[in-house]
Amino acid sequence: MVKGLDEMMRVQVEALRLRGYRQEVLAANLANADTPNFKAVDFDFGAALREATAARPGSAQGPAQAPQLLYRTPAQLALDGNSVEADAERAKMADNAIRYEAALRVLTGKIKTMLSAIQG
Amino acid sequence: MSLFNIFAISSSAMAAQSTRLNTVASNIANADSTPVAGGAVYRSKQVVFQATPLGDANGLAGVEVAGVVESSAPSRSIFNPGHPLADGQGYVEMPNVNVVEEMVNMLSASRSYQTNVEIMNTAKTMLLKTLSLGQ
Numbered sequence: 649m650v651k652g653l654d655e656m657m658r659v660q661v662e663a664l665r666l667r668g669y670r671q672e673v674l675a676a677n678l679a680n681a682d683t684p685n686f687k688a689v690d691f692d693f694g695a696a697l698r699e700a701t702a703a704r705p706g707s708a709q710g711p712a713q714a715p716q717l718l719y720r721t722p723a724q725l726a727l728d729g730n731s732v733e734a735d736a737e738r739a740k741m742a743d744n745a746i747r748y749e750a751a752l753r754v755l756t757g758k759i760k761t762m763l764s765a766i767q768g
Numbered sequence: 769m770s771l772f773n774i775f776a777i778s779s780s781a782m783a784a785q786s787t788r789l790n791t792v793a794s795n796i797a798n799a800d801s802t803p804v805a806g807g808a809v810y811r812s813k814q815v816v817f818q819a820t821p822l823g824d825a826n827g828l829a830g831v832e833v834a835g836v837v838e839s840s841a842p843s844r845s846i847f848n849p850g851h852p853l854a855d856g857q858g859y860v861e862m863p864n865v866n867v868v869e870e871m872v873n874m875l876s877a878s879r880s881y882q883t884n885v886e887i888m889n890t891a892k893t894m895l896l897k898t899l900s901l902g903q
Contacts, residue, residue, distance in 0.1 A: 668771050669826070671774060671894065672770075672773050672774055672826075675773075675777050675887050676777050676828040676830070678781075678883055678884065679777045679780065679781035679829075679830055679884060680817075680829060681880055681883070682784075682785070682788075682817055682876065682880055683817040683818060683831055684816075684818075686819050714826045714827075717827070738883070741887065745893070745894055749894070749897055752897055752901060755901060755902075756903070759901070
């Protein structure tokens with residue numbers, strides 16, 4: 649049954665892990681908004697989540713892999729070679745934080761459902 | 769891979785930005801300083817940022833100040849024959865500080881600092897929400 653609970657929450661757990669990591673990536677981009685020649689990076693959340701949840705049902709789970717980071721294509725490059733667009737990064741960050749909380753709430757809902765099943 | 773890395777990343781950026789703000793203060797304060805007799809004229813100081821990988825942040829980078837370099841721009845000469853340090857033609861050598869550039873630097877540094885504070889706040893909110901998971 650423990651495995652059942654695990655499987656039930658798996659998607660949300662992976663989503664939270666990836667959303668948290670994406671928040672870190674965006675924070676690192678913004679931290680380096682004034683660093684010459686720094687290139688902003690990001691990853692495809694959908695693809696990363698598919699990869700994290702599709703693999704190995706039933707097999708022992710290895711350590712979670714970090715998704716591959718790809719360079720962002722800036723609308724315009726700064727003279728110092730920096731490709732961070734602070735406004736765009738901020739927008740993505742707000743979006744990501746909301747989606748993180750959404751995943752949290754779905755997980756809370758699932759936990760409450762299980763609790764009411766257990767407690768009657 | 770944890771939200772706590774954001775605190776390390778953002779605080780490295782805040783430290784770097786406040787170093788930059790310090791050099792701006794120094795430059796603007798000395799924009800009109802003449803050298804002490806026999807000494808060299810003040811030269812504008814500029815920080816150089818570089819991305820630095822943080823311990824367990826999965827290849828993500830914080831910021832560090834690689835060094836503070838002195839600007840190689842030529843110093844200003846102003847005509848002021850009454851000045852005790854004036855040369856034979858009546859010119860005094862003044863620092864190569866460009867006050868307009870420094871003001872822009874100051875605004876940029878303070879905005880970046882602010883952004884990093886807000887990022888930390890967002891991370892803090894996310895962590896607190898995570899703590900109340902299931903309630």
